[in-house]
Amino acid sequence: MDILKGNAVVGQSGGPTAAINATLAGVIEGVLTEGRGVIGTLYGMRNGMQGLLEENLVDLSAFFGDDAEKLALLKQTPAAALGSCRKKLPDPEKDREFFDGLIAIFKKYDIRYFFYIGGNDSMDTVAKLTKYLETSDYEMRCVGVPKTIDNDLVGTDHTPGFGSAAKYIAATMQEIIRDCSVYKLPAVTIIEIMGRDAGWLTASAAVTGRITDVAPDFVYLPEKVFDGDKFIEDVKKKLETKCAVIVAVSEGVRFADGRYVGEGTQSGVADVFGHKYLAGTGKALEMMVKERIGCKVRSVELNISQRCASHIASLTDIEESVRTGRFGAKSALEGKSGVMITAQRSEGEYSIGFDASEIAGIANAIKTVPDDYINDEANGVTEKCIDYILPLIQGEVDTKYENGLPVHLVI
Numbered sequence: 001m002d003i004l005k006g007n008a009v010v011g012q013s014g015g016p017t018a019a020i021n022a023t024l025a026g027v028i029e030g031v032l033t034e035g036r037g038v039i040g041t042l043y044g045m046r047n048g049m050q051g052l053l054e055e056n057l058v059d060l061s062a063f064f065g066d067d068a069e070k071l072a073l074l075k076q077t078p079a080a081a082l083g084s085c086r087k088k089l090p091d092p093e094k095d096r097e098f099f100d101g102l103i104a105i106f107k108k109y110d111i112r113y114f115f116y117i118g119g120n121d122s123m124d125t126v127a128k129l130t131k132y133l134e135t136s137d138y139e140m141r142c143v144g145v146p147k148t149i150d151n152d153l154v155g156t157d158h159t160p161g162f163g164s165a166a167k168y169i170a171a172t173m174q175e176i177i178r179d180c181s182v183y184k185l186p187a188v189t190i191i192e193i194m195g196r197d198a199g200w201l202t203a204s205a206a207v208t209g210r211i212t213d214v215a216p217d218f219v220y221l222p223e224k225v226f227d228g229d230k231f232i233e234d235v236k237k238k239l240e241t242k243c244a245v246i247v248a249v250s251e252g253v254r255f256a257d258g259r260y261v262g263e264g265t266q267s268g269v270a271d272v273f274g275h276k277y278l279a280g281t282g283k284a285l286e287m288m289v290k291e292r293i294g295c296k297v298r299s300v301e302l303n304i305s306q307r308c309a310s311h312i313a314s315l316t317d318i319e320e321s322v323r324t325g326r327f328g329a330k331s332a333l334e335g336k337s338g339v340m341i342t343a344q345r346s347e348g349e350y351s352i353g354f355d356a357s358e359i360a361g362i363a364n365a366i367k368t369v370p371d372d373y374i375n376d377e378a379n380g381v382t383e384k385c386i387d388y389i390l391p392l393i394q395g396e397v398d399t400k401y402e403n404g405l406p407v408h409l410v411i
Contacts, residue, residue, distance in 0.1 A: 002335035004139060005038055006112030010060070011045030011052065012080040012147075013087075013118035013125065017161030018168075018310040019321040020117060020147045021409075022075040024082065026325020027115050027145060028064055029071065034330055039113060044411065048085035048116075049125060055105060058082070063411060073409040075318060076399050078310035081411045089125050092132035099132040112140050113332050117325070119148030119159070120364065123340055127363040130338035144340035144359050145328040147321070149307045151200035154365040155357045156342035160324050161307070163317030163392035166204035168309040169193060170393060172302065173205045173248065177214040180244040187296040188235055188245045188289050191216070192262075192282030194306050195250035198368045199223055201306065203381045203389065205248035210386050217245050222252035223369050224378035226261050231285070232292050234379055239295065251281045261285065311406055315395025320352065331356040350391035 010027050012020055024044075031042045046056040064070050074081060092099050105111075116126050126144040133140055146153050149165035173191065180189045193202040199221025209215030217238050220226060238245045253261045262281035282299030289297040320343065328341045339356035346352065373385035400407045 003038060004112050004141065006110045007041045007043060008035070008039045008113035008115065009043040009045060009052065009057070009111045010115040010117065011048040012082050012084050013048040013116060013122040014084060014148070015307055016078065016080040016084055017147050017149050017307050018078045018164040018313045019161045019317050021077045021081045022318045022321035023117050023145055023147055023160050023325040025071050025074045026322035027329050028060055030326040030329025032061065032064070035333055038333060043109060043111070044082045047083035049087045049089065050085040051083065052105060058411060070409060073400065073407055075322060076310060076397055076406060077408040078308040081409060086121065088121070089128045092128050103136060103138050106140060107138065114140060114142045115145055115328055115332070117145040117147050119146070119150065120153060120366070123153070123359055123363040126340070127359045130359060141332045141337035143328045143332045143336065145325055146340055149201060150195060150198055152198040152366045153362060154367045155340070155362045157345040157352060158343060158392055160317065160321035162200060163314040165201055165306045166207070166389055167314045167393035168306060168312050169201060169204045169302065170207040171312055173216060174208045174212055174214055176300065177216070177246050180246060184243055185296055186239050186243050188247065190247045190249060190282045190285045190299040192249055192251055192299060192301045195222060196252040197222055197366050199250045200369055202248050202250040203369055203373065203385050206381045207386055207389055207393065210390065216248040218247045218379045219381055220249045220253050220379060221369055221374060222250045222254060224374060225256045226253040228255070228288060232288065235289060236293060247285070249281055249285060253281060311399065313397050314393045315397050316392055318397055324354065327354040
């Protein structure tokens with residue numbers, strides 16, 4: 001083992017998930033056990049890189065110590081316990097002064113290990129810091145630890161957080177379908193699900209068809225062009241054979257000209273990474289059905305409940321998230337840097353192993369739902385897609401409750 005003594009810092013970035021704190025717990029466990037005698041103090045950044053720049057740090061080594069109960073509570077707590085941010089770092093070749101200031105903070109706290117838990121934009125941060133360090137004489141190891149309910153990071157079978165969000169969506173879809181099936185009145189219900197460029201979450205709505213006697217009638221993903229006329233035709237035809245028609249649609253579906261379906265109902269505001277805030281696709285389709293079919297219609301936007309519903313988290317997801325964090329700590333201690341922790345699925349019975357893959361080939365790329373996971377009509381998913389998702393939603397977390405509600409840890 002290539003020993004590098006010093007302190008470590010960990011942060012969380014981007015949209016939180018029901019499993020991001022389980023990953024944080026894994027990093028903490030890895031540092032406090034395998035890093036004993038090598039890493040002195042593990043600091044936590046308050047609100048990601050923004051907190052680091054403001055030197056708003058918390059001593060996680062002191063906060064957790066050997067308290068197994070605190071770590072157990074952290075694993076069942078939704079959202080980002082350290083707080084999050086959406087801060088875009090400049091190009092290290094164009095703004096060395098910024099990174100010089102960053103290195104000064106690392107030196108001040110003797111930080112030699114940097115762990116960043118996040119999605120695509122967070123991996124961009126790790127990649128840029130790694131690139132700068134290649135031109136610096138400051139020795140430090142940077143590891144990207146993945147999380148995103150969108151499941152759109154390349155190089156890995158799936159991302160921590162996706163399984164719990166998929167479980168929530170599938171369970172909620174089953175409940176909605178049962179609720180909508182109690183009346184004889186013809187009606188259309190449209191459920192809008194998160195997913196800008198990748199339709200993994202929306203695809204998970206179809207899992208109910210494998211497990212139960214109900215499933216959405218149509219599933220529309222952003223990987224395929226959305227045809228409004230074909231959509232109306234699909235719905236009309238289905239209404240001829242059943243009263244309650246259920247549609248699952250990704251927020252990011254687009255028309256052939258590239259316009260978002262919900263563009264007319266959106267603000268047009270974008271974040272620092274240039275991503276437009278999406279919402280309103282379900283409402284746009286609701287209006288389309290109302291105008292062109294005229295039956296009873298409503299839209300439901302699942303919104304942030306998809307990423308914070310820890311009460312129905314996947315045990316597989318939580319356990320793998322902890323393992324991902326621990327592997328990140330282990331990899332850094334073994335000398336790995338400029339990497340993201342990736343998961344590889346084995347053939348046959350489900351199991352995964354971990355690796356540390358070069359971040360340069362991962363940051364700013366998007367893993368979309370492959371064509372053979374989508375049906376020929378572009379309004380549903382295939383059995384191969386369900387085979388992929390199903391193992392990720394298995395198991396229930398043994399959650400601690402008090403007075404009827406789950407207990408959450410506040411750092």
